[in-house]
Amino acid sequence: MTSDAMDALKNEMDVDTTLVVGAVLQGHQHHNTADDDDGGGENEVELTGRTTPWNTLALWNLPKLALTGFLLVSEGIHPDENGKEGAAGVEEVCTIATLQKILPSNTAQAKLRSISGVQWGQDFGDDEGRKEWHERKMMSKVTRAKRQLDLMGLKGTVLHFWFNLSDVGVKEASTSHPKRGVVQSALWHNNKIFYEVTHADKSSSSIVTEEVEDDKLGFGATCPITILPDNVDADADPLEGEIVLCTPSTTNPNTFVYTAMIFLDGKSKVRYESGIEEKRVVYRKVDESIVDNSSSAASGPVCKGKGAITIDDTSEATSSPKQYDNSSLMRTNNGSYDDEEGEVIEEPRRSLPPPSIMYNDSHTKREKDETKSSAQNVPSKLVILVPLWLQKDRTSQRSLFFHLIGANGCNTKRIEHETRCKVRIVRSGDTEEAPFIPMKIHIEAMNAPKALRDLKTARQIIQSLVLEYVGNDGCRGRLLFEIAKHCWGTHRPNQSTSRAINDFNPFFNSGQHVFMSMVELPFVCEEGRKIFHAAHSVLMKASLERIQATGCFVQVAQNGFSIPTELCDPYVFVYGKTYRCVDRAVDVIKNVIRSHQKKCSCTY
Numbered sequence: 001m002t003s004d005a006m007d008a009l010k011n012e013m014d015v016d017t018t019l020v021v022g023a024v025l026q027g028h029q030h031h032n033t034a035d036d037d038d039g040g041g042e043n044e045v046e047l048t049g050r051t052t053p054w055n056t057l058a059l060w061n062l063p064k065l066a067l068t069g070f071l072l073v074s075e076g077i078h079p080d081e082n083g084k085e086g087a088a089g090v091e092e093v094c095t096i097a098t099l100q101k102i103l104p105s106n107t108a109q110a111k112l113r114s115i116s117g118v119q120w121g122q123d124f125g126d127d128e129g130r131k132e133w134h135e136r137k138m139m140s141k142v143t144r145a146k147r148q149l150d151l152m153g154l155k156g157t158v159l160h161f162w163f164n165l166s167d168v169g170v171k172e173a174s175t176s177h178p179k180r181g182v183v184q185s186a187l188w189h190n191n192k193i194f195y196e197v198t199h200a201d202k203s204s205s206s207i208v209t210e211e212v213e214d215d216k217l218g219f220g221a222t223c224p225i226t227i228l229p230d231n232v233d234a235d236a237d238p239l240e241g242e243i244v245l246c247t248p249s250t251t252n253p254n255t256f257v258y259t260a261m262i263f264l265d266g267k268s269k270v271r272y273e274s275g276i277e278e279k280r281v282v283y284r285k286v287d288e289s290i291v292d293n294s295s296s297a298a299s300g301p302v303c304k305g306k307g308a309i310t311i312d313d314t315s316e317a318t319s320s321p322k323q324y325d326n327s328s329l330m331r332t333n334n335g336s337y338d339d340e341e342g343e344v345i346e347e348p349r350r351s352l353p354p355p356s357i358m359y360n361d362s363h364t365k366r367e368k369d370e371t372k373s374s375a376q377n378v379p380s381k382l383v384i385l386v387p388l389w390l391q392k393d394r395t396s397q398r399s400l401f402f403h404l405i406g407a408n409g410c411n412t413k414r415i416e417h418e419t420r421c422k423v424r425i426v427r428s429g430d431t432e433e434a435p436f437i438p439m440k441i442h443i444e445a446m447n448a449p450k451a452l453r454d455l456k457t458a459r460q461i462i463q464s465l466v467l468e469y470v471g472n473d474g475c476r477g478r479l480l481f482e483i484a485k486h487c488w489g490t491h492r493p494n495q496s497t498s499r500a501i502n503d504f505n506p507f508f509n510s511g512q513h514v515f516m517s518m519v520e521l522p523f524v525c526e527e528g529r530k531i532f533h534a535a536h537s538v539l540m541k542a543s544l545e546r547i548q549a550t551g552c553f554v555q556v557a558q559n560g561f562s563i564p565t566e567l568c569d570p571y572v573f574v575y576g577k578t579y580r581c582v583d584r585a586v587d588v589i590k591n592v593i594r595s596h597q598k599k600c601s602c603t604y
Helices: 003-012 091-102 128-139 141-152 293-299 394-405 407-419 448-470 476-485 541-548 579-598
Strands: 018-023 040-046 058-060 109-113 157-163 179-189 192-201 206-213 223-227 239-248 256-264 269-277 281-283 309-311 381-385 421-426 440-445 501-504 513-520 523-526 529-532 552-557 571-576
Touching: 003 018, 003 058, 003 109, 018 091, 091 141, 141 448, 223 256, 381 448, 394 407, 394 421, 394 448, 407 421, 407 448, 421 448, 440 448, 448 476, 476 501, 476 513, 476 552, 476 571, 513 579, 541 552, 541 579, 552 579, 571 579
Parallel strands: 018 109, 109 157
Antiparallel strands: 018 058, 040 157, 179 192, 179 309, 192 206, 223 239, 223 281, 239 256, 256 269, 381 440, 421 440, 501 513, 513 571, 523 529, 552 571
């Protein structure tokens, strides 16, 4: 904790309006929507255990805090609904919510801001037990705080601040904006991750590549490569893929081996392969029609997936810049999963759905009465595959894992108790040497006569836990749809052309079940990031009248609209009373988007 960091907190403490100011630490969900030209900004977000300032590093307005102090509800005195030990800790949340309730509006603001150079020391040495305890504590902050807020019937808000330039008061402050570029490769060196990042250097009017430390990146990206055949199968065709992990070779520390996601069937599926020697890896060349050599510095590199990465430009790179090698990231659609093989499918516009229920070959109709289902017709197992965009790396996957199992496994125990189903979660190992594996949740019903009902209940509990994990982010509709559409069950009508599913509307608290689907939005790449189009066309009066004529409703999940999202690409959420009306509404939306594309260069 430096004096500069303390000064930065003090600068945000207005004694008339502010209750507490905290610094962003590892584990916080900090909502930053700044773009390249912003000097900074603020977001008002829901108060949760991971959006609140933590007393680990926070400055309180003592006269306001003294009105209530930290509340006893955070001592865990109240048992939960199962009679188990109460939710203790995270005392900041209920204190903030209470004072925001009893004090005049905007006189008890809670603020969370990013401060350069602030790092929470979490070195537990060889004490694995202490490390695991700390991780469980961090993952349960949301559920513990929510339990306390529910007990008191309260809710609150937090202001999240960000600064693209170096923070006020930091001695090494720079006057330049952060750079934007794309990751080309990654390596592990001296207990740190370094990325090879290509970006536009405006000062020299060229595109250069630098090595950048992990903590200088705003968010990451994968690296597109061509994989040459090995010596065993030298006549095989080269493969296209993306690097997901780079580690030193165990046989030769001076070389590296890669784990890659390899595209199959025209990029509609992928498989993962580890142990790829670096001599087989070649960066894919950029499409010359995309990059204009005469204005490359202004246009920036082509983006992929979630877009460009942001580099903190307040310190020098670990090595001098080298010239851009004409490699770039390609565009692909967001991935989801094939429900039979567990492989990724990138076909969001697929016209016909796969079979909804994997019954025996002799059984071709959906069972309509769950209570009459039998062990001969209903599988006893179900696999839930979590969308890739929610588990972009080992850290985010680990965070989601601990949220799903709950403190001391309380969530999985609850599922087993309420549904008589066994739950097993498969994920990547914690060591960097282990290959990255997309998370799968295996559920097995132990009571065959009621397997359909029990598996459905278990799936719905897990869906609720995942939705709780993302909070109020606009990805909720996409998340529920992508999970449910790849699980067999009576919620999936075979005949739906939009792959509609039947479940509760994740944007409302009524619990009312509706049929729902979603439509991707097209985009263009500008200055290293994706700009999504056609949302306004969908919401035009003429389009809405055609959609409403089908009996359906739509919502656009995109920043700048009523449902902003930070976790996934923007999309159109469609829901109605029947799957047939949802299918018709989806067709209307796709026709609107196609009409827009005829006048625009946007694509998928």
